[in-house]
Amino acid sequence: MDSDHSAPEDRPASDRRTIALVDDDRNILTTVSIALQAEGYATRLYSDGETAFKALLENPPDLAVFDIKMPRMDGLELLRRLREHSPLPVIFLTSKDDEQDEEAGLELGADDYIAKPFSLRLLLARIRAILRRSGADGEQKGGPAIAADQATEMLSRGRLLMDPARHRVLWDGRPVSLTVTEFLILEALAVRPGVIKSRNQLMDAAYPDDVFVDDRTVDSHIKRMRRKFRAVDPAFDAIDTLYGAGYSFADG
Structure with missing residues (x-):
């Protein structure tokens, strides 16, 4: 399930921020993608790390959300290889109470992590926070994104x-x-x-x-x-x- 999904058409294409979702759980990909699109984001969905790695380098999104446990290439290896080429903001999805995964992800350069099962509201809040900090949130007109440019x-x-x-x-x-x-x-x-x-x-x-x-x-x-x-x-x-x-x- 590797695909691109557009955000709602009531926002100009130039204002939409793109979130890449990498997870082998189709239900999570679909649910999170729908929630993000409802917030005005475009999404790209990848079901394994190997496919995602090539796509993220060829056409970088504004932010990516990785699961850790995936076939072909897990999220930790995906982030390790990605960090050799890109500072793309990344949020990890980890197993509940798995501190080793959390620590390993942060040490590899993840910007944040959320333990499964997770709240969509919390994930959206984390995404908005990181996009604001990176100056990539087009919803912040006149706010911190412009301040960063100045x-x-x-x-x-x-x-x-x-x-x-x-x-x-x-x-x-x-x-x-x-x-x-x-x-x-x-x-x-x-x-x-x-x-x-x-x-x-x-x-x-x-x-x-x-x-x-x-x-x-x-x-x-x-x-x-x-x-x-x-x-x-x-x-x-x-x-x-x-x-x-x-x-x-x-x-x-």
């Missing part, structure tokens, strides 16, 4: 350079590819070097839409960020941990 001021902290308008990060002049969530967490830390930010404060910076996220999510994003920076600079130690309190950025 936020041309670079953030320079020691060896770190962040360009919010282009979602670009450089360390010692070398690019570091971050997901939307990782970028916002790093930005919240780098704005005030040396100031400790609690996990709740970092969650508020990355998830400003009253969407519940637990502490483990922030820790996993920080761990993944450190790994990415150390791939560029093995001595990277600019993100400090104060156990029991939170994290800070050291620009020295």
Whole structure:
């Protein structure tokens, strides 16, 4: 069941945002697709990771939702391979109470996860939140999406350079590819070097839409960020941990 579905015709095609759904459960694909289309999105449906991988690279959507347990190529392998080429925002669907899947997905670079069985209302809220943060939500006219285009001021902290308008990060002049969530967490830390930010404060910076996220999510994003920076600079130690309190950025 690999297909494209258009959103309702009362919105101009240029305003529709496309969500790719990858799941071997046809009922989930159909149900979620109908809910997304009712919200004005276009959808593309894929029933296995191998088919989805090729399609996501050839014609990237605005966001993708992956199941983890799938034939031919599971969601973790799909995300691992995708992250070698693209920072596409991704939400994982995981098995209920399977913390290993959640942690593995976040460490590979997923922007969020939702445990099955899940609420369609919660999934839609997470999708809207990530599209707003990535500047890809066309429903936000005059809001954060436009503000992101206008936020041309670079953030320079020691060896770190962040360009919010282009979602670009450089360390010692070398690019570091971050997901939307990782970028916002790093930005919240780098704005005030040396100031400790609690996990709740970092969650508020990355998830400003009253969407519940637990502490483990922030820790996993920080761990993944450190790994990415150390791939560029093995001595990277600019993100400090104060156990029991939170994290800070050291620009020295």
